[in-house]
Amino acid sequence: MPVISLKTPSAAYDITIASGLLRTLAPRLNKLAKGRPFIVTSPEIWGLWHKQVLASFKQAPTVLFLPSGEAHKRLSSVESLAQQLATAGADRDSLLIAFGGGVIGDVTGFLAAIYMRGIPYVQIPTTLLAQVDSSIGGKTGVNLVAGKNLVGSFNHPLAVLADTDILATLPPEQLRAGLQESIKAGIIRDPKLFKYMEQNADAILKGDAKALTHVVTASVRVKADVVANDERESGLRMILNYGHTIGHAIEAATSYKQLLHGEAVGWGSIAATHLGLSRKLITQAQSDRIIALILRYGPLSPFKATAAKLVALTSGDKKNRSGTLSFILPTGIGTVQIVRDVTQPELLAATESMLALMRAGTGQP
Amino acid sequence: MPVISLKTPSAAYDITIASGLLRTLAPRLNKLAKGRPFIVTSPEIWGLWHKQVLASFKQAPTVLFLPSGEAHKRLSSVESLAQQLATAGADRDSLLIAFGGGVIGDVTGFLAAIYMRGIPYVQIPTTLLAQVDSSIGGKTGVNLVAGKNLVGSFNHPLAVLADTDILATLPPEQLRAGLQESIKAGIIRDPKLFKYMEQNADAILKGDAKALTHVVTASVRVKADVVANDERESGLRMILNYGHTIGHAIEAATSYKQLLHGEAVGWGSIAATHLGLSRKLITQAQSDRIIALILRYGPLSPFKATAAKLVALTSGDKKNRSGTLSFILPTGIGTVQIVRDVTQPELLAATESMLALMRAGTGQP
Structure with missing residues (x-):
């Protein structure tokens, strides 16, 4: 059973990746905290998994629901859940359980x-994206109209329990979208993972348990390693934003409704790869290999937005400190570099190349 | 110029209590942080003090407004301000300045x-209550319908600048209400402050600068000392809640509209004193002395609520861990004790005694 320990200046906890974790949840939680458990989940997830979750509890935990979708990742949802916690008698010793995807x-x-x-909580991610990325590292938060994740907190869970049984039931498009974050992990720091995903694409995309567990474990290891070295994103951790600056712009341009997060990251990674190539940080062959892998785990849903619009939207992204445009660009397969002087024309050209590829690949305008 | 240094496991900063701090604000901020400043204030405060504040800035800082009053201490206000910050281009290096009373x-x-x-901020408290209590110690947050301060964060400022010039312009009822927190500081930890407030009541209540600076400084010292020893309120810091459990219940019962916070704390302190007396933790003479001082700095506004209602409202208070009723009770002038086994009938009796005093003193029902 792969267990990855994550230690930062503010927290230390285990990420467990295994089959059967849901069925043994109550004793696992009991080892972590004694407080009364409150589960936050979506009606869909709860409908699928409540029997397995409840099986190990003597007394059923209180369940609070958050509707699915990025539109509900707002302070109003947080307020409503907090109000429900207070009404149900949750106190400082209570334990929250995040049971769902990235938004949950x-x-x-x-x-x-x-x-x-501040009260303790545990992450039980139920999408591939959440298992390999969003549940790890303590970044939490919600969106503003002005942009994604603009309010939030660094707040680590007591543990992350990634039950791989869940992956077998994921819709194919969610699986593919989540795998874009694993490809990102490979590009930025793990050439072996990148190669494994090249060589085992069929098995992974078919949902083969062994192959997926391998990919999840390797991806988590990349993220945990980066976060352990730079919890508050003062330097190294920025590399996890590979593909995310343009990715966030795409999500904003499409009102967070049209694409899955992983798909937007896939497109953003392609733009970043073009930028790396135009700066001659990578070779044409490396660029081709990266883009081929991203598309192999596609198709990425197309969208309508001009390059000018996307570039304009990046200036509101919080990764840009004091007006400079910082980007994470590949310098090979498995290494990246933080480039702080990217100009608007350069970015525009790379975004145009990405859009051209989209039009060529899908026949959409 | 009194400067009190506060050092906790997570932060270290100075609380400066002096005349003329507003007029020299820009160079003071510049020593603390280089980022672009954003001032959050109320239209009233800004109307009174903007000339003094702006005098020392070469480039005027951006000003965001929060309407006055406890009703605006909500997540919706936080969201609106965050949205304004994002629109105005505030980034991770920007500096927030809280310029106002406790709510601000x-x-x-x-x-x-x-x-x-998380971005840095500075506290510039403009009420006595904020100078002696709420700006110190890093407790921040907003109210839910279910109760006061139920969502929030421990987040220390880079500095607290308490300009005593502001105190001379305070409405008398605000001054009196704020002084209830200073009386509290005396009761829980500083018999000299308690005695000073007994002996210099006339000068303090007239707004004498020297007397008020003495009271503010001593009160801040009590709070800073307690917070330094127990930042996260795992033990000692609970003593700062003296008078606050019933005080919060009174505020909830009157929808946070009828009484100033300090007045509610004053009534709550009277109830806690009755509880201490009924447990024989203090003598009748000590109880009389405490209640006399609280009333000397009155009158405390009367309110309508039954003891049963107030007691019921305390059970939702976050100070009650896992169902037990914890109270801070006086054991003398300058010492208190955390009592964890207070029963409902006891609390009901003490609350009745407080209400009887209110009826006797004011002739109100």
Whole structure:
């Protein structure tokens, strides 16, 4: 059973990746905290998994629901959940359980950070994206109209329990979208993972348990390693944003509705790869290999937005400190570099190349 | 110029209590942080003090407004301010300045905790209550319908600048209400402050600068000392809640509209004193002396609520861990004790005694 320990200046906890974790949840939680458990989940997830979750509890935990979708990742949801916690008698010793995908994890982690100025919580990610990325590292938060994740907190869980049984039931498009974050992990820091994903694409995309567990474990290891070295994103951790600056712009341009997060990251990674190539940080062959792998785990849904619009939207991204445009660019397969002087024309050209590829690949305008 | 240094496991900063701090604000901020300043204040405060504040700035800082009053201490205000920050281009290096009373300080400190997952801020408290209590110690947050301060964060400022010039312009009822927190500081930890407030009541209540500076400084010292020893309120810091459990219940029963916070604390302190007396933790003479001082700095506004209602409202208070009723009770002048086994009938009796005193003193039902 792969267990990855993550230690930062503010927290130390285990990420467990295994089959059967849901069925043994109550004794696992009991080892972590004694407080009364409150599960935050979506009606869909709960409908699928409540029997397995409840099986190990003597007394059923209180369940709070957050509707699915990025549109609900807002302070109003946090307020509503906090109000429900207070009404149900949750106190400082209570334990929150984030049982769902990235939105559930981000909202619940933030709720745990601010309810009564902080109560403990556990992450049980139920999408591939959440298992390999968003549940790890303590970044929590919600969106503003002005942009994604603009309010939030660094708040680590007591543990992350990634039950791989869940992956077998994922819709194919969610699986593919989540795998874009694993490809990102390979590009930025793990050439072996990148190669494994090249060589085992069929098995992974078919949902083969062994192959997926390998990919999840390797991806988590990359993220945990980066976060352990730079918890608060003062330097190294920025590399996890590979593909995310343009990715966030795409999500904003499409009102967070049209694409899955992983798909937007896939497109953003392609733009970043073009930028790396135009700066001659990578070779044409390396660029081809990266883009081929991203598309192999596609198709990425197309969208309508001009390059000018996307570039304009990046200036509101919080990764840009004091007006400079910082980008994470590949310098090979498995290494990246933080480039702080990217100009608007350069970015525009790379974004145009990405859009051209989209038009060529899909026949959409 | 009294400067009190506060050092906790997570922060170290100075609280400066002096005349003329507003007029020299820009160079003071510049020593603390280089980022672009954003002031959060109320239209009233800004109307009174903007000339003094702006005098020392070469480039005027951006000003965001929060309407006055406890009703605006909500997540919706935080969201609106965060949205304004994002639109105005505030980034991770920007500096927030909380310029106002307790509500402004609590909301701005919380906004600083969560905007882009945390940016620095400075407290410039403009009420006596904020100078002696709420600006010190890093507790920030907002109210839910279910109760006061139920969401928030521990988030210390880079500095607290308490300009005593401001105190001379305070409405008398604000001054009196704020002084209830100083009386509390005396009761829980500083018999000299308690005695000073007994002996110099006339000068203090007339707004004498020297007497008020003495009281503010001594009160801040009590709070800073307690917070330094127990930042996260795992033990000692609970003594700062003296008078606050019933005080919060009174505020909730009157929808946070009828009484100033200090007045509610004054009534709550009277109830706690009755509880201490009924447990024989203090003598009748000590109880009389405490209640006399609280009333000397009155009158405390009367309110309508039954003891049963107030007791019921305390069970939702976050100070009650896992169902037990914890109270801070006096054991003398300058010493208190945390009592964890207070029963409902006891609490009901003490609350009745407080209400009887209110009826006797004011002729109100």
